[in-house]
Amino acid sequence: MSNATTTTNTNTQPATPAIDNGRKKKGPAFSKAEDVALVKAYLGVTTNPTVGTNLTEEGLWSSVVEGFVENCENLFNRDVSSLKSRFNSISSRCQFFSASYAKVYAARKSGENEDDWYEQTCARYVDFRPANSGKAFGLKHVWDLLKVEEKWKPRFTKENSEVEVVGETQPRPVGKHQAKAAKSSKRKRPSEDEDATDKESLEMVRAQQEIDRECNAISRLHVYQEKVMMTHAIMSVNMTTLSDEAKYYHKKMQKKIVEEMKRDQEKEKEEQRMIENVVEDVEDVEVEEEEGEDDSEHE
Missing domain, CATH: 1.20.5 (Single alpha-helices involved in coiled-coils or other helix-helix interfaces)
Structure with missing residues (x-):
């Protein structure tokens, strides 16, 4: 017989959350490393044209869990429910932040740069209530990954001075989520964590829609002002x-x-x-x- 021994990963915690009075106890807060691992795993599946488009929701999250485990060091095992809840929170908050960033960019001043716009957006994010309730953004580590993807990128005015209307040309994934939530109202009541995430997502979407409308109004105003200035310049030219x-x-x-x-x-x-x-x-x-x-x- 062989004398092989079995080793245990001491950095791995139990996958099943503890139970307290019939309810699941929340695990520790997600670290930045876990957030990055989760987002990379999600994007690795959904942006893969040969995989992401053919998966069921169950298959999608099964693949995300695998990617999360591969990407994350010092792993604290999370169940699928906690990963979904965390990603939905990250997604809605980053969408809201991107919409705010586009609004700041539309009202930019000469001499400002991306760092200035980011800081101004953080200030807007904290001040917005009730969605954020004075909480700091704190997700730059994943926003930097998501902001280049179609679902989360800020919508800016196009170079040809036509206004790109946010929400009218691109479907909103959170909207689909809310539609599914409405259809499943007759099913088993979700956990308190999932319930809170749904409410947070809905508040974020409503707030984002309001910011989108304001951003588009500002962009249209800029286009109008440029047109007025151009008209004045043409009509005032000295022909001689x-x-x-x-x-x-x-x-x-x-x-x-x-x-x-x-x-x-x-x-x-x-x-x-x-x-x-x-x-x-x-x-x-x-x-x-x-x-x-x-x-x-x-x-």
Whole structure:
């Protein structure tokens, strides 16, 4: 018989959480190393075109757990439920942070850089309530990994001055999560940790949608301001200093601007006429109602 001995990884803790009064006790908080290992494992599966698109949810998380174990040193074994809960929290918070970052970027000032925008976004994140309740972001170690992926990247104004509308061109994964949660309401009630994560995700999505709307409004304002400045520059040019070709170009542009202004004025007049007609119709209805009331009183 062989004298082989079995070794045990002393850094590995029990995979099953302890039970206290019929409820699972929460394990220790996730470390930065565990967060990074979890995100890398998730991206390693979902960004693999030959694997991620063909997996069921159970298969997805089975693969994520395997990747998490491979990526993580000083492993504290986590069950699938705790990994899902942690990743959902990371995902929603990073989505919210990216939306805030895009808003800060849209209002950027000359001389600022990425470090400045990050610090300003952190301040916005802490100040936003009730979603964050004064808590610091604290997820830069995983946001740096997620911010380059389509689902979590900040949405900036396109270089051609067209505004990229957040949430209208790309599906939101958290939205699908909420839809699934609604369908499964008749199933077994989730654990308190999962319940809290769902509420947090919903608050983050609502807050992110509001920030998206504000960000898009700021971006559209910038585009409008640039257009006004360009129009003013073209209309104010001194023709005597230009070459024949430049004169021809600017005259064409000036004519186009004037024609566009006339069209806008006609459109405004038409809208005003429509408003006046509606007001007159409403006033006529009110008069008829008053006359009808008077007739009924006389009867």
